[in-house]
Amino acid sequence: MSKKILIVEDEEKLATLLKDYLKQAGFIPSCLANGLEVVPLVREQGPDLILLDLMLPGRDGLEICKEIRTFSNVPIIMITARVEEIDRLLGLELGADDYICKPYSPREVVARVKAVLRRSGNEATIQAEGLVLDKSRFQATLHGRNLDLTAVEFKLLAYLTANPGRIYSRGQLIERIYLDDRIVSERTIDSHIKKLRHKISDVAPEEKLIHSVYGVGYKFSPR
Numbered sequence: 001m002s003k004k005i006l007i008v009e010d011e012e013k014l015a016t017l018l019k020d021y022l023k024q025a026g027f028i029p030s031c032l033a034n035g036l037e038v039v040p041l042v043r044e045q046g047p048d049l050i051l052l053d054l055m056l057p058g059r060d061g062l063e064i065c066k067e068i069r070t071f072s073n074v075p076i077i078m079i080t081a082r083v084e085e086i087d088r089l090l091g092l093e094l095g096a097d098d099y100i101c102k103p104y105s106p107r108e109v110v111a112r113v114k115a116v117l118r119r120s121g122n123e124a125t126i127q128a129e130g131l132v133l134d135k136s137r138f139q140a141t142l143h144g145r146n147l148d149l150t151a152v153e154f155k156l157l158a159y160l161t162a163n164p165g166r167i168y169s170r171g172q173l174i175e176r177i178y179l180d181d182r183i184v185s186e187r188t189i190d191s192h193i194k195k196l197r198h199k200i201s202d203v204a205p206e207e208k209l210i211h212s213v214y215g216v217g218y219k220f221s222p223r
Contacts, residue, residue, distance in 0.1 A: 035059030054080035069095035
């Protein structure tokens with residue numbers, strides 16, 4: 001089934017160009033130009049991915065992204081003409097899955113859309129660096145050996161593995177792993193990460209797949 005892509009862009013020519021390229025790539029694109037209309041439409045229609053411009057009339061893209069993350073994990077790619085590092089970091093800290101800086105190639109945007117959808121999709125199996133994660137059975141193996149993970153450990157490892165190299169704060173991981181609004185401390189994430197590392201080390205002592213980034217959070221990387 002074709003994926004629905006919501007383009008939030010107030011520059012009409014850019015929005016039309018992106019819409020044409022996405023349609024040619026087999027997606028079902030739609031466009032909005034006013035920031036105030038985004039959240040109600042996302043709640044009502046549930047797009048599969050949002051291309052969200054940072055500077056919009058009515059409401060800022062970062063505010064929109066933050067509110068959407070209170071009720072949905074829909075993939076969001078921020079599009080911005082601001083190249084300052086703080087804006088890039090803010091966009092990702094508030095829950096964006098990727099960002100693209102203007103000027104951009106429409107082909108690059110289509111490629112990034114496909115990549116983000118692959119990472120966040122509902123594939124039954126994730127494979128990376130000797131890991132095989134079977135979502136249907138909540139089973140994880142490393143080099144053919146069972147890691148014997150709990151459900152929370154599995155979800156945490158699956159999320160990190162699906163987004164290699166991406167750094168997530170503890171707060172972001174709590175939001176993505178615990179979807180029932182329960183109160184969970186950041187120390188709980190640290191505890192799960194510690195147990196995951198032990199289980200990985202028991203199977204492959206030489207492997208260090210989950211890395212701490214001091215003062216920020218965690219990432220999955222084979223290096």
